[in-house]
Amino acid sequence: MDQVFVKDRLRLLLDNFSSVGDPREACKVKYPLPEVLFLVTCTSVAGCDDYDEIADWGVEHQDFLKRYGEYFLARRRRIGSGWC
Numbered sequence: 010m011d012q013v014f015v016k017d018r019l020r021l022l023l024d025n026f027s028s029v030g031d032p033r034e035a036c037k038v039k040y041p042l043p044e045v046l047f048l049v050t051c052t053s054v055a056g057c058d059d060y061d062e063i064a065d066w067g068v069e070h071q072d073f074l075k076r077y078g079e080y081f082l083a084r085r086r087r088i089g090s091g092w093c
Contacts, residue, residue: 023047023077044078 026043033042051070052063067074074080 019077022050041078044074044080047077048074048080 023043026046029042029046031038031042048067049063051074052066055066057063057066067080071080
């Protein structure tokens, strides 16, 4: 029962992020804003401090993130010293 309650609360959070206006130019948007905000919220709670930690957390928790959205961010992988 608790797991369903948590999932509903997380879904509500993501739904609220969907109502946030996106000021970016549509042709330049690579990742949906609600998913970016959800990822950053989750990683902040998890204690991630920089971009690399956020990206690593997204990759490591891909199954969790995909329960709430498509999460193109979670598909990123390291190539050499950079991300792609």
